[in-house]
Amino acid sequence: MERRIGVFVCHCGSNIAGVVDVKRVAEELRKYPGVAYSTDYTYMCSDPGQNLVKDAIKKHDLTGVIVAACSPTLHETTFRRAGRAAGVNPYQVEIANIREHCSWVHQGEKEAATEKATRIIKTMVEKAVLDEALDPIAVPMTHRALVVGAGISGIQAALDIANAGYEVIVVEKDPSIGGHMAQLSETFPTLDCSQCIMTPKMVEVSQHPKIKLMTYSEIDDVSGYVGSFKVKIRKKAAYVDRDTCNGCGLCMEKCPAKTPSEFDEGLADRKAIYTPFPQAVPNKPVIDAEHCTYFLKDGKCGICQKICPVDAVDFEQKDEIIEEEVGAIIVATGYDLYPIENMGEYGGGKYEDVITSLQFERMLSASGPTGGEVLRPSDGEVPNEVVFLTCCGSRDPELHMPYCSKVCCMYLTKHAMLYKHKVHDGQAYVFYMDVRTAGKGYEEFYTRAAEEDDVLYVRGKVSKIFEEDGKVMVWGVDTLTGKKVEIAADLVVLGLATVPNVAAKELANKLKIHTDEWGFLAEAHPKLRPVESLSPGFYLAGAAQGPKDIPEAVAQASGAASKVADLFAEEEYHREPIIAVINDDTCAGCKVCVSVCPYDAAEFIEEDGVARIQEAICEGCGACIAACPSGSAQQRNLTDEQLYRMVSAALEG
Amino acid sequence: MRLKLTRDLIRDELITRVQDLSGQSLLQCYQCGKCSAGCPVVHEMDIVPSEVIRLLQLGQLDEALDSKTIWICASCLQCASRCPKGVEFSSICDALRQIVLRKRMATPRVDADDVSAIMVSDAPQMGVVGALRKLNG
Numbered sequence: 001m002e003r004r005i006g007v008f009v010c011h012c013g014s015n016i017a018g019v020v021d022v023k024r025v026a027e028e029l030r031k032y033p034g035v036a037y038s039t040d041y042t043y044m045c046s047d048p049g050q051n052l053v054k055d056a057i058k059k060h061d062l063t064g065v066i067v068a069a070c071s072p073t074l075h076e077t078t079f080r081r082a083g084r085a086a087g088v089n090p091y092q093v094e095i096a097n098i099r100e101h102c103s104w105v106h107q108g109e110k111e112a113a114t115e116k117a118t119r120i121i122k123t124m125v126e127k128a129v130l131d132e133a134l135d136p137i138a139v140p141m142t143h144r145a146l147v148v149g150a151g152i153s154g155i156q157a158a159l160d161i162a163n164a165g166y167e168v169i170v171v172e173k174d175p176s177i178g179g180h181m182a183q184l185s186e187t188f189p190t191l192d193c194s195q196c197i198m199t200p201k202m203v204e205v206s207q208h209p210k211i212k213l214m215t216y217s218e219i220d221d222v223s224g225y226v227g228s229f230k231v232k233i234r235k236k237a238a239y240v241d242r243d244t245c246n247g248c249g250l251c252m253e254k255c256p257a258k259t260p261s262e263f264d265e266g267l268a269d270r271k272a273i274y275t276p277f278p279q280a281v282p283n284k285p286v287i288d289a290e291h292c293t294y295f296l297k298d299g300k301c302g303i304c305q306k307i308c309p310v311d312a313v314d315f316e317q318k319d320e321i322i323e324e325e326v327g328a329i330i331v332a333t334g335y336d337l338y339p340i341e342n343m344g345e346y347g348g349g350k351y352e353d354v355i356t357s358l359q360f361e362r363m364l365s366a367s368g369p370t371g372g373e374v375l376r377p378s379d380g381e382v383p384n385e386v387v388f389l390t391c392c393g394s395r396d397p398e399l400h401m402p403y404c405s406k407v408c409c410m411y412l413t414k415h416a417m418l419y420k421h422k423v424h425d426g427q428a429y430v431f432y433m434d435v436r437t438a439g440k441g442y443e444e445f446y447t448r449a450a451e452e453d454d455v456l457y458v459r460g461k462v463s464k465i466f467e468e469d470g471k472v473m474v475w476g477v478d479t480l481t482g483k484k485v486e487i488a489a490d491l492v493v494l495g496l497a498t499v500p501n502v503a504a505k506e507l508a509n510k511l512k513i514h515t516d517e518w519g520f521l522a523e524a525h526p527k528l529r530p531v532e533s534l535s536p537g538f539y540l541a542g543a544a545q546g547p548k549d550i551p552e553a554v555a556q557a558s559g560a561a562s563k564v565a566d567l568f569a570e571e572e573y574h575r576e577p578i579i580a581v582i583n584d585d586t587c588a589g590c591k592v593c594v595s596v597c598p599y600d601a602a603e604f605i606e607e608d609g610v611a612r613i614q615e616a617i618c619e620g621c622g623a624c625i626a627a628c629p630s631g632s633a634q635q636r637n638l639t640d641e642q643l644y645r646m647v648s649a650a651l652e653g
Numbered sequence: 654m655r656l657k658l659t660r661d662l663i664r665d666e667l668i669t670r671v672q673d674l675s676g677q678s679l680l681q682c683y684q685c686g687k688c689s690a691g692c693p694v695v696h697e698m699d700i701v702p703s704e705v706i707r708l709l710q711l712g713q714l715d716e717a718l719d720s721k722t723i724w725i726c727a728s729c730l731q732c733a734s735r736c737p738k739g740v741e742f743s744s745i746c747d748a749l750r751q752i753v754l755r756k757r758m759a760t761p762r763v764d765a766d767d768v769s770a771i772m773v774s775d776a777p778q779m780g781v782v783g784a785l786r787k788l789n790g
Contacts, residue, residue: 385660427660451680456663456710459684475655480684480707486655 003129004036006062007121008053010044010069012099017042019103021114025068028118034129036060045075050082057086064088064128068096068121073525089133091577091637096124119650126645131637136574139616141227142327143568146171148219148507151179152550153542153557154332155201160561161330162210166568169324170205171233172215173503176280177202179334183263185364185372187550188414189445195279195367202281216286218503220321222511223600225617226537227327227573235320238286240273245284245312249275251304252285259291261369265359267377268369273304273313278367287313327573328537328564331511331521332557333504335543338393338401338497346392346465346494352378353472354465354492357411364418374422376491379470383490386419387474388412388430389462393497395433401497401518406547408495409436413449415493420453428455429487431462431476439549458485465492498547512598513538521545531559536575539563579618580625580633584610587632593624662712667752671709674748675741682706682740688732698722702732702742705749723749728783747786 007029011017022040030038037060041049044067053065065088067079072095080090098117106113143166147158150172158168170177182202184194206213220232240251257272270276272292273285287294293301294315305313340348340356347354353376366372376383390408393400409432416428435457437443449455460477467473471488478485500519508515513533514522521540524532531539539560542553567573580602582593587610593602594611601617602624604610613624613633624633631640672679682703689701699721700708708717717723726746733741768781 425660427663429658447683450683451678454663454680456658458658458711478656478707478711481704481711483711484655485658485711487658 003034003064004060004062005034005064005066005125005128006053006056006060007035007038007125008044008049008056008065008067008069009038009040009098009117009121010049010067011040011042012070012103013042016069016099016103016117019107019110019113020098020117021110022117024114025098025117025121029121029125032122032125034125036062044069045078050078053079053082054086057083057088062088064092064094064131066094066096066121066124066128068098068117068124070099071095071097071101074528091134092128092131094124094128094131096121119652122652123646123649126649127637127642130639130642130645134577134636137577137579137615138572138574139225139227141568141571141573142229142325143167144169144324144326145328145330145564145568146229146231146324146326147330147332149173149179149332149334149501149542149544150177150205150213150215151332151334151542151553152181152198152201153334153544153553154179154330155205156554156557157330157332157539157541157561157564158205158211159201159208160558161564162208164561164565164568165210166565167210167212168208169212169214169231169233169326171217171219172213173218174276175216175238175274175286176276176282177205177213177215178277178279178281180358181550182277182279183265183358183365184361185366185368186414186418188410189439189441191414191418193366195365199279199281202279206281213282214322215282217322219507219510222329224325225599226567226575228616229326229329229537231324231326231329233322233324235322236286237289237317237319239289239292239313239315239317240285240287241312241314241317242282242284242286244310245308246310247283247285248309249285250307250309251313254303254307256301256303257291257293257296259288264362264369265356267359267362287315328539328567329511330539330541330557330560330564331504331507331513331533331544332541332560333501333507333521333544335498335547336501338499340494340496342400343392343494343496345463346389346492347467347472348392348494351465351467351472351492352376353383353467353490354494357408357415357493357495360415360493361411364415364422372422374419374491381490382423383426384423385427385429385487385489386416386491386493387462387472387487387489388416388428388493388495390430390432390435390495391461391497392494394495401499403497403518403547404436405495405498406436407498407549409434410439410442410445410549412493412495413437413446413455416455417445417449417453420455428453429474429489430455430457431460431474432457433459433461439551460485498543500544504544511535511538531556531563537567575616576620577615578636578638579615579620580613580622580635582611582613582624582628583632583634584608586630587611588630590629592627592629593633596623596627598623656711656713658711663710665712665714667714668709668712670752671714671745671748674751675744677740677745677748679706679709679745681738682710683738685737687735687737688740688742691731691735693729693731694725694727697725702726706740706742706745709745718749718753722746723753 009026026038026040080093083093147154147170217235220234224230255271255273258269260266261270263276273287289295362368394405437446460479462476464475474487505519524534541557541560589609686703689703723746728743
């Protein structure tokens with residue numbers, strides 16, 4: 001059948017037309033074999049632009065379309081839809097990228113850019129003349145979601161999906177849900193008590209009929225694909241039958257073994273059998289075998305077992321692997337603070353009265369180790385002068401992290417304000433490089449701290465901290481006057497950088513989803529697809545994707561949840577058909593494809609002696625195609641022949 | 654020399670007095686520098702207006718009092734008309750001058766009785782009033 005390709009050259013305003021002579025390109029293409037129609041237009045993606053494409057398809061009886069415009073990641077879907085509406089198979093609509101690949105990188109080289117744009121489009125014409133009409137591959141959809149991590153983001157995402165009517169499995173590695181938000185005292189800029197707004201949501205998760213909550217559990221393995229992931233969840237041995245346990249707490253009272261509490265950031269001890277905090281959900285303890293006398297001393301102790309009124313303690317308990325099938329996965333693994341020990345010049349980890357921001361949160365918390373009083377860790381005295389440092393490890397591309405951790409300016413402002421509310425005649429100082437208050441009500445909050453609570457903001461980075469006569473000496477500079485300053489502080493709080501949760505990187509590898517160089521989960525598009533991973537079926541929520549405050553984390557979680565609900569609205573999921581296919585007639589059955597396939601999509605069929613690609617699993621990565629010695633494995637619409645023709649067109653002349 | 658920042662210095666009684674006399678809140682200034690950038694006599698000043706305020710925020714009263722700036726300010730109010738936070742630098746200068754005069758000088762520099770009729774006729778009236786305000790406690 002004769003191929004009649006239409007070429008549509010977009011100006012993209014002046015983005016393309018300012019560099020490339022679009023008229024000449026369109027004219028040049030009109031003469032090219034296989035091209036039946038060629039034109040140009042200011043904004044091809046606009047409504048009139050799309051109509052121009054549709055009308056031309058009908059009028060000139062086009063069998064294929066090439067839109068020469070921006071990157072296909074932006075508008076491939078747009079034009080495939082337009083093509084389909086006018087009767088051209090979407091997979092016979094191609095994008096020739098003459099913006100990112102040409103005009104943007106060749107500003108000031110009009111002649112060469114015009115020639116290159118022409119060549120790029122000709123290359124795509126060669127592809128398009130051999131493009132087959134394809135249909136998306138339909139795969140069944142399991143209408144159940146998995147949420148990994150149960151901080152505020154995971155909790156919000158789970159509740160939203162469950163309230164949309166779908167089942168959700170929530171997996172949390174700690175004994176309780178709640179994450180970092182449960183540790184916070186009050187939240188900026190409204191000073192809501194964190195626990196008061198958090199705990200009702202925690203209870204709602206635990207009681208929701210559509211939510212299956214699995215705490216003290218981790219993801220062991222994930223296989224499958226969007227619509228039907230198979231997940232192995234490791235339910236860690238709690239040594240307590242948490243179904244039988246009635247949460248009376250007697251065991252925690254009597255347990256003789258103590259270790260620093262993670263929840264209280266080491267400012268207080270917890271027992272070896274413990275719940276992280278009194279409002280934990282579920283409010284049932286686990287035994288930390290690493291610190292339990294029974295495990296350390298070969299069965300000596302066992303007090304908890306003896307006194308448990310319902311016989312829930314079980315030292316023989318083992319890790320259990322539970323398999324579940326889900327259609328979509330939301331990753332909400334949260335953040336950690338950059339290690340305080342890395343801040344050597346501030347005496348991090350060395351001086352008792354130099355503490356982390358989360359330690360200060362626990363101090364401010366009414367349910368914290370000091371009952372809400374601000375006290376110096378070294379001597380338990382009320383500090384009269386407290387110095388707060390922003391950018392501890394953030395915005396430091398040479399020594400630490402290059403990015404802004406986004407929340408520190410605000411939470412340190414909150415810290416300084418709450419300190420003043422508790423110690424009325426105390427003086428709070430905040431050293432800053434910029435005070436970043438981009439959020440609703442944030443600037444007003446900062447102004448209130450500076451003007452009403454007399455917090456002295458000093459512009460400059462502190463260079464050195466040392467102990468002298470029971471004080472923590474802070475050496476900095478006020479760059480507004482250019483004067484070196486010294487403060488004899490009683491307490492120093494470091495606003496440490498936000499980094500991805502320590503376990504997140506390993507989990508991302510298991511899930512085969514991308515992260516950035518710092519380990520934050522990578523979104524599919526920084527502006528237009530901020531809650532999706534590039535891997536289909538995976539969604540992102542909260543600080544795992546980048547530093548975020550609570551409102552932003554909640555918004556992203558709700559966004560991810562609505563994407564999942566969107567996915568679940570269909571009975572089937574439609575996958576891209578641009579995948580590998582094996583020619584039975586030429587396949588020699590060498591199984592190379594089976595060994596190289598990273599998704600286990602290539603399988604060997606014994607009775608036929610040939611390999612086959614499972615359509616529902618293949619991601620179209622091309623590994624088998626490159627490896628196949630007989631050329632039997634081919635990518636649909638990107639066959640060897642198409643590639644040869646494309647390369648020839650690209651190198652022509 | 655390292656400036657020692659302390660709670661007591663920042664809350665010095667006289668700094669509170671500057672705020673009372675001028676009716677301005679020093680902490681309201683967020684150090685954007687717009688006053689300094691637009692001041693028509695800033696070239697004659699040893700430190701810029703925003704720095705005077707900064708010194709007061711840091712509890713460095715003496716340095717502010719010793720600056721030439723507070724005597725150069727002509728109270729034209731250009732800075733006040735442009736300040737995004739509604740701080741009147743000229744009023745702060747007034748207050749600082751008053752503190753200098755009341756604290757440091759037993760007798761006024763300009764006595765109203767010495768202003769002769771000739772001087773009144775030769776000098777602009779505004780200038781004489783200004784001199785009396787500036788140089789007298």
